[in-house]
Amino acid sequence: MATVDILRPAHYEPSVDLPAPYPPSSQFPYSLSRTDQTSSIDDVVSEIKKLTASGEIRSLLNKHGAICFQNLNLKSADEFSQFAHAFGFAPHEDIGNPVRRTVLAPNVATANEGPNTMPIFPHNEFGLSPHFPSYVFFYCAEAPETGGETPLNPSSPLLAHLTTHRPAFISSLRRLGLKYQLFHPSHQPTNSPGTTPLQAYGRTVLDTDPIDIIRSKVEAEIRRLPTAKWEWENISPDNQLGDLRVWQVLPGIRTHPHTGEEMFFNNCVSRFLNAIREGTLEHPYRNGRGEYIPPCFVSFGRR
Numbered sequence: 001m002a003t004v005d006i007l008r009p010a011h012y013e014p015s016v017d018l019p020a021p022y023p024p025s026s027q028f029p030y031s032l033s034r035t036d037q038t039s040s041i042d043d044v045v046s047e048i049k050k051l052t053a054s055g056e057i058r059s060l061l062n063k064h065g066a067i068c069f070q071n072l073n074l075k076s077a078d079e080f081s082q083f084a085h086a087f088g089f090a091p092h093e094d095i096g097n098p099v100r101r102t103v104l105a106p107n108v109a110t111a112n113e114g115p116n117t118m119p120i121f122p123h124n125e126f127g128l129s130p131h132f133p134s135y136v137f138f139y140c141a142e143a144p145e146t147g148g149e150t151p152l153n154p155s156s157p158l159l160a161h162l163t164t165h166r167p168a169f170i171s172s173l174r175r176l177g178l179k180y181q182l183f184h185p186s187h188q189p190t191n192s193p194g195t196t197p198l199q200a201y202g203r204t205v206l207d208t209d210p211i212d213i214i215r216s217k218v219e220a221e222i223r224r225l226p227t228a229k230w231e232w233e234n235i236s237p238d239n240q241l242g243d244l245r246v247w248q249v250l251p252g253i254r255t256h257p258h259t260g261e262e263m264f265f266n267n268c269v270s271r272f273l274n275a276i277r278e279g280t281l282e283h284p285y286r287n288g289r290g291e292y293i294p295p296c297f298v299s300f301g302r303r
Contacts, residue, residue: 029066077104114193127267155263173252
């Protein structure tokens, strides 16, 4: 790595060496640590801009897949936003996020706001997005005393492993893709991790818009998803907007835009494990509370 003033390679535990076809000694994740704790956020931002402009960051990501920045000493969501923006990456546009988040700074939001008793199963960040999120940043402002770990798994070796051990499943995934169903009730309990139609698709909705205009604007956002279909349900005087159900068909395997590697990129594992937890793996896919929580399906066409 090039000589830098503030960030230097550092050991990270736990880390693993990626197997072939990755280059030898491809540590995952690679680690850079801030060595000068007296430096300012402006110094860190300047260093990141220099590493990005030289191509060093892109080279490290292509080889290792992920970078863990240690000891950054960022003090707020705003400083994290400054750090993330220093890379010059175009922000990912998320349409129809099913998980409730609160925006804290430009392009920085909280993680899943569901209760901490609810498990978060393995998944790809933005795995329900039709367009590939090129970069994802995680930042821990305050480490919990117990739990709270975020495991990382490179998706290319995972695909190679599944191709060897579950070839029929991967073959079906390649040919057919995956069909997801998302349900957005117009009213969500405060402790629910889910989103309402307005939270998921209400980007252009105004407080003064009548119901028909609100639905029209929500539907216009859904149409931006190339394979989506939707249906309004349970419309009543007490639920004028209605609940929203959206279906979407997406590929389960995608190609990395920089390295050309194929990756297992989807949310079928989390949907499968959540259906097991809720007891909704089999038809009619309803849990003990009557909620319809299906897994995702290998797609044989729409709905």
